[in-house]
Amino acid sequence: MPIVDLGGAERWTNYHGTGTAERAPRFALRSGDAERGRDELAAAARDVQDWLNAALGEGRRVRPLGAGWSPSNINIASDAWLLHTRRFNRCFRIRPDDLRPGSGADPAALMLVECGALVDEVSDKLEGQGRSLWTSGAGNGQTFAGACATGTHGSMVERGGIQDHLRAVQLVTPGGIYWIEPAAGVMNDAFIAATGSTALRDDEIFAAAQLGVGALGVVTAMVVDSVPKFLVRPIQNLRRVERAALDWLAAGDFRRFSATYALDRDPAFVQMIVNPYKPFTRPAMLRFLYAEPWRADYPRATAGELGAGYDALSLLGGLLDDYPWARGALLQYAMRLGYAAGPDVDDPPVYGSWGEGLDTHRPLANLFNASVTIDRADLAYAFELICAAYARHGGSTVVTLRFMKQAQGLLAPARFPDNAVIDFDGPRSARTAEAYARVVDLLDAEGIAFTRHWGKSCQLDAARVCTDYGEDYRRWRAARDRLLPDPAHRALFGSAVLDGLGLTDG
Numbered sequence: 001m002p003i004v005d006l007g008g009a010e011r012w013t014n015y016h017g018t019g020t021a022e023r024a025p026r027f028a029l030r031s032g033d034a035e036r037g038r039d040e041l042a043a044a045a046r047d048v049q050d051w052l053n054a055a056l057g058e059g060r061r062v063r064p065l066g067a068g069w070s071p072s073n074i075n076i077a078s079d080a081w082l083l084h085t086r087r088f089n090r091c092f093r094i095r096p097d098d099l100r101p102g103s104g105a106d107p108a109a110l111m112l113v114e115c116g117a118l119v120d121e122v123s124d125k126l127e128g129q130g131r132s133l134w135t136s137g138a139g140n141g142q143t144f145a146g147a148c149a150t151g152t153h154g155s156m157v158e159r160g161g162i163q164d165h166l167r168a169v170q171l172v173t174p175g176g177i178y179w180i181e182p183a184a185g186v187m188n189d190a191f192i193a194a195t196g197s198t199a200l201r202d203d204e205i206f207a208a209a210q211l212g213v214g215a216l217g218v219v220t221a222m223v224v225d226s227v228p229k230f231l232v233r234p235i236q237n238l239r240r241v242e243r244a245a246l247d248w249l250a251a252g253d254f255r256r257f258s259a260t261y262a263l264d265r266d267p268a269f270v271q272m273i274v275n276p277y278k279p280f281t282r283p284a285m286l287r288f289l290y291a292e293p294w295r296a297d298y299p300r301a302t303a304g305e306l307g308a309g310y311d312a313l314s315l316l317g318g319l320l321d322d323y324p325w326a327r328g329a330l331l332q333y334a335m336r337l338g339y340a341a342g343p344d345v346d347d348p349p350v351y352g353s354w355g356e357g358l359d360t361h362r363p364l365a366n367l368f369n370a371s372v373t374i375d376r377a378d379l380a381y382a383f384e385l386i387c388a389a390y391a392r393h394g395g396s397t398v399v400t401l402r403f404m405k406q407a408q409g410l411l412a413p414a415r416f417p418d419n420a421v422i423d424f425d426g427p428r429s430a431r432t433a434e435a436y437a438r439v440v441d442l443l444d445a446e447g448i449a450f451t452r453h454w455g456k457s458c459q460l461d462a463a464r465v466c467t468d469y470g471e472d473y474r475r476w477r478a479a480r481d482r483l484l485p486d487p488a489h490r491a492l493f494g495s496a497v498l499d500g501l502g503l504t505d506g
């Protein structure tokens with residue numbers, strides 16, 4: 001299972017075609033055939049550490065790449081050595097005698113996951129064992145490690161981000177191979193030693209490693225937690241939403257919102273996609289998921305029948321730029337065309353597992369992808385202001401609203417006790433980027449606290465990261481410096497983007 005030199009310094013483009021690394025020597029980490037996961041991790045980690053020290057000796061920076069999913073340039077590093085991890089993707093069960101005595105962990109709930117495994121692959125493996133992830137992003141084409149590293153937000157109203165699933169992380173630096181866990185510990189010392197790692201049970205370092213933004217080292221493996229498998233029933237419809245409904249959402253009265261626009265039940269997931277041009281006049285696309293106990297005899301449905309998929313707006317990019325006077329009407333047409341196909345209240349119910357309701361986007365060239373996360377309590381005041389500013393300055397995407405609890409990890413964007421995540425996803429254009437910048441300026445002018453998704457167009461710098469994350473940012477940097485005490489090692493994992501965010505030393 002050596003690291004394979006893919007040869008040459010070539011151009012690499014991310015999955016959605018929104019960023020390119022020039023003159024990048026490429027390498028690949030590939031799974032072996034060891035029977036036990038701990039043995040495979042020991043060999044892989046040694047190879048990765050040797051590769052890191054070779055890069056250091058050559059004066060090159062490094063960038064691990066999974067699925068290349070992030071539309072931002074967070075994973076772009078020209079002239080760096082690129083390590084493709086996508087084929088290092090095996091998953092292993094954990095035995096009861098692998099756990100640390102007194103940990104209280106359930107071995108049936110845990111799985112050892114190599115860093116290149118996709119969210120989709122992890123979900124499928126768990127569901128085959130009668131288990132499930134409890135949240136994830138709208139798609140499932142990211143590697144699990146990459147989704148955690150960028151703070152991919154979930155959308156379950158009582159859950160946080162995807163990194164909340166992590167119980168342990170194997171992290172490789174030039175100076176060490178570390179098995180990082182909370183202070184209470186999860187895996188026993190014999191297991192950790194067999195992975196070739198040094199045990200590092202430390203709450204602060206674990207909270208940093210849960211969401212490392214690729215700046216702490218190479219994550220080679222994770223222990224992922226799960227819940228018993230469950231069903232979801234989706235409801236998806238177009239409804240005109242009253243302004244008063246924002247007050248219900250801001251207060252967390254999801255039951256009242258659901259009863260008004262879908263079912264009189266507590267929803268597990270609430271999403272509202274609005275046309276920022278007259279958001280309370282034109283119908284919004286509403287999506288609800290209702291969790292139900294697992295039963296094996298439910299009628300199977302396709303991802304499309306379950307309402308998955310968010311790609312319709314990519315078809316209208318040229319029209320939205322060419323005919324700015326018609327943006328509102330064209331956006332509404334796209335919403336009717338692409339987002340209203342899911343089952344409504346009066347349709348026969350359809351059901352699926354959590355994983356079955358997710359889909360992998362096809363690559364979306366010319367994608368604009370940005371978001372802000374605010375305290376849910378600010379929603380009623382902020383949302384209409386945001387839509388008005390975005391429309392006034394020519395934004396050419398819909399505006400999507402979802403909800404989640406505070407996420408784990410020191411640099412988690414969902415850092416408020418209750419969060420409203422507002423996404424601006426659709427065709428890329430200069431007008432749309434300018435409109436998003438004006439939204440950010442407006443929030444600052446109004447004194448509304450917010451954060452931005454690390455994997456999207458975030459328009460951040462080090463000063464702003466320090467302001468947004470405050471003491472947690474200082475704690476993250478302190479944890480980084482303990483893991484990487486040598487400034488040369490910190491610089492090794494950097495890039496122009498990460499240096500500019502104050503996460504690495506350039």
